[in-house]
Amino acid sequence: MKKIAVLIIAVFCFGNVYSQTAEEYFEKGNKKYSLNDFLGAIIDFTKAIELKPDYADAFNNRGLSKYLLEDYHNAILDFNKSIQIDPNNNLAYDYRGNAKKDLKDYDGALSDYLKEIEIDSSSFAAYFNIGALKFELKQYKNSISYYNKLLEIKPEFLYGYINRGVAYEELGYYEEAIKDYTKAIQIEPNNTDSYVNRGDLRNQMGRYNDALSDFSKIIEIYPNFEYAYIGRGRSKYMLDDYRGAVLDFTKAIEFNQNYLDAYFNRGLSKFMLDDYRGAILDYNKSIQIDPKNTEVYINRGISKSYLNKYSEAILDFTKAIEINPKNENAYLKRGITKINLKQKNSGCLDFSKAGE
Template structure:
């Protein structure tokens, strides 16, 4: 375990990266009835649709889109194809294209509940919370007994910052289906956010019992073990997450942080740099880079990294303490004290200690 004695800040006392949620979607299986009397285009469209679904299930999203394109070339008003192609675009991170497809599916069929459900998820990602809520209300009667319906409401409330409401929705989802792994992981995230780490750990561990392939649970447990000053165990879990997705920028940054805890600074920086190459707006990666620079005595570079982290997300955990320290080391005491005082007002204990020690 490493402590920067010159800074008075213990690395292991801060988080790596907030645990994060993942969202449920509903894949259309088939709604186009193909009979002996169907015309050739409809029959071919149906075949391309089924091929696209197979690719979607295998997470071959580009391949799925190719077959869905072929289906739509045969039958442009095939609502299920638009909905499923929207899912493929969503999985590729092409949010605007996904929304276009969900909108088109609903334009074709105003009663297409699955498309409303999936569009709600995309709207949550876009932070269009009011529109997402409208879509979910639209299908409440149809989905009132669906575990994933309340999972989606939980996701919406979570993204809005209404954590108690989110917990209530996830609880309802799990009442309907206790083995809903997504609801367990996402409820664990809320517990984590509320610093109820015991309950968070229980949810993540239960999720892994139900599905040992659940990579987000491994990632999120790594955060808890790191916080509990168990970097060796944290490393085991973050490595397991990386086994599933070796280039995930969140996982790479998290492993970099765990390596900082183990004094493997150069290897940590390599991973943090890789993370930033893939996700340059990750405020936690910039913060971790600042920690690395402080260890190396590069106070100017550290200040720049912390300022970048703060500019991206001023709620980044303990950024006020770290940025204040870098300002202080760069002979900017007044700004440092202001930063620590701000952190103190937000409940950051490290900022409070720094302010008391150096500003009074």
């Protein structure tokens, strides 16, 4: 399942000056936050709060710093205090809702987002976050309805279209998803998420040439974007351009020496080129990266069978079965290989297992 974007509105609150010293600490905290020095920011916001105990903005910003350090419980305490001081601080409700969502308190998060909307009905962040929350709960139609509302308020919001497109995908509404990804590309032509999502979906729909164009566009914009080579390699593979696929998977490996999908897919491509030994080398590397991947063992076993290494192939199929005793394909392939070794009874037993 694709991931969707989440939204953190990092718009700091700037209140009236209570005392120069408190304000100075507040400003120092904001600067450290902007440099991703969240621990340093917390120290400065704390100093501001010590000098001004009702400094709602300092509580808010300290809470946000804690949130970004994944200290969700203590972040919520700060947002609580900010809301206690200023009950109409809609950003505090937004931040607190995000923290509650990350703690899986979905009801609490929804309540905060709805309160945010009650305070400011044009708060697109609240609609966005409810859409993301509903998506996480697999309530895809509800998710789409909130993204619809968001896009009424902010019609050029890029991730409104991207996230709604992902929700459409989960419902099987592929054409609607394509339209949303295309709209996102029109809004921001250099955004990789839009091209990746559209390219992956086009591959899934069998529109391999269109998918290839999407991934090629990403590579044109960002030549070092490794996943684009994976996506394009898959398109080439499905278009029977196995040599081109090998080149793309190899390029991805150049960027990431431990890219499991790249080794596995390059192995598949080499197999289709009758390079069984080369395929086995790629599957060996895949197993080093993920020793529990049954599909790698099965495909390595098939490659070994084509080299007449039946005994070694049986070991691979057996390993796949040890990892997943319900893998029908592993039993089937092992059965065929045993028959090739004249182990008829044992092979037939595997065929029976495959059919259970």
